[in-house]
Amino acid sequence: MTVPFLDLKAQYVSIRDEIHEALTRVMDNTAFAGGPAVAGFEKEFASFCGCEFAVGVGSGTEALWLSLLALEIGSGDEVITVPNSFIATAEAISFTGARPVFVDVDEQTYNMNPDLLEAVITKKTKAIIPVHLFGHTADMDAILAIAKKKGLYVVEDAAQAHGAQYKGQPAGSLGIAGCFSFYPGKNLGAYGEAGAVVTNDASLAEKIQMLRDHGQKKKHEHAWIGWNSRMDGFQGAILSVKLKYLSEWNEARRRCARRYNELLENSSIVTPTEADYARHVYHIYAICTRNRDNLKNSLAQKGVHCGIHYPIPIHLQPAYAFLGYKKGSFPVTEKCVQELLSLPMYPELSAEQIETVTTAILAEVHN
Numbered sequence: 600m601t602v603p604f605l606d607l608k609a610q611y612v613s614i615r616d617e618i619h620e621a622l623t624r625v626m627d628n629t630a631f632a633g634g635p636a637v638a639g640f641e642k643e644f645a646s647f648c649g650c651e652f653a654v655g656v657g658s659g660t661e662a663l664w665l666s667l668l669a670l671e672i673g674s675g676d677e678v679i680t681v682p683n684s685f686i687a688t689a690e691a692i693s694f695t696g697a698r699p700v701f702v703d704v705d706e707q708t709y710n711m712n713p714d715l716l717e718a719v720i721t722k723k724t725k726a727i728i729p730v731h732l733f734g735h736t737a738d739m740d741a742i743l744a745i746a747k748k749k750g751l752y753v754v755e756d757a758a759q760a761h762g763a764q765y766k767g768q769p770a771g772s773l774g775i776a777g778c779f780s781f782y783p784g785k786n787l788g789a790y791g792e793a794g795a796v797v798t799n800d801a802s803l804a805e806k807i808q809m810l811r812d813h814g815q816k817k818k819h820e821h822a823w824i825g826w827n828s829r830m831d832g833f834q835g836a837i838l839s840v841k842l843k844y845l846s847e848w849n850e851a852r853r854r855c856a857r858r859y860n861e862l863l864e865n866s867s868i869v870t871p872t873e874a875d876y877a878r879h880v881y882h883i884y885a886i887c888t889r890n891r892d893n894l895k896n897s898l899a900q901k902g903v904h905c906g907i908h909y910p911i912p913i914h915l916q917p918a919y920a921f922l923g924y925k926k927g928s929f930p931v932t933e934k935c936v937q938e939l940l941s942l943p944m945y946p947e948l949s950a951e952q953i954e955t956v957t958t959a960i961l962a963e964v965h966n
């Protein structure tokens with residue numbers, strides 16, 4: 600039996616008719632850029648996140664970027680985030696003109712280590728972007744307390760954390776803004792590119808609504824220099840259909856994770872932590888092992904396809920060489936980069952597939 604890393608088809612097949620009906624409605628309305636399907640989804644997604652507002656945009660990267668722009672972050676400013684993330688978190692900072700500043704992550708949760716924050720805060724710091732990596736929320740109380748003390752914004756990168764919780768609160772609802780990606784492979788995925796910002800701040804929501812539409816509130820009157828970052832009508836319609844199933848799908852991911860944990864329990868493999876404060880939604884189920892690259896190759900030979908998130912940390916990417924970080928700057932992140940292996944994970948993963956994966960892993964580890 601082969602086990603793919605991700606299987607988007609299995610999910611599509613399960614909701615095929617509903618999706619086709621939703622797409623037909625968009626075509627009948629000919630509302631392709633923004634429009635009622637997007638507005639409907641925004642309302643539902645805001646409510647799902649326990650927030651007053653959601654603003655649909657073109658991607659998760661743009662959700663982050665437009666949030667920072669709306670907070671008037673730009674040239675001369677610094678924004679703190681983690682090097683153990685997808686590069687988009689740092690790119691969004693860079694595209695405002697601000698400078699990304701990194702802090703290392705916690706060894707257990709792989710998320711921002713709040714103990715390291717104060718040492719990198721300067722007069723130029725404007726905001727902190729914790730990333731709820733893999734679907735596990737960052738240690739938000741500690742981060743929010745430091746931000747409050749220093750007068751900084753907290754913008755959550757919740758691109759991997761749709762439906763995750765911190766002490767019972769939805770990911771995305773804890774900072775001034777929560778940024779989501781609906782890239783197809785995410786826990787809530789569009790059939791193309793899309794993203795959203797959620798917030799309880801009415802003026803921030805309004806500003807992001809303007810920025811995504813060329814800075815206009817009234818047609819042809821441009822208060823700000825904005826951008827074209829509207830969500831497609833098709834994506835709004837698809838996301839509305841899929842949002843109804845998200846909690847069920849996240850539960851299925853949690854069941855798969857529990858099964859992996861059980862089957863790998865008595866081995867040298869380190870399985871993911873779920874902190875007391877978190878409800879993990881396992882966008883990624885990453886194990887930690889010294890022999891990662893060999894293991895990945897042997898598994899692939901047996902038809903078990905794994906991923907690496909992320910093979911190169913942001914501070915060592917050529918694009919960010921100018922920041923002046925070196926190998927050794929962030930030891931925990933650099934260990935993650937060497938040792939984390941992402942196992943197949945999606946709601947439709949079967950019990951047999953999970954056993955195929957763990958049997959293959961255990962055979963290698965015991966060799």
Ligand SMILES: *Cc1c(COP(=O)(O)O)cnc(C)c1O
Pocket residue numbers: 658659660661684685687688730756758759779780781782793794
């Ligand atoms: C996917 C992702 C993004 C970017 O989202 P896009 O929709 O691909 O632009 C940002 N941050 C993290 C942590 C992500 O995983």
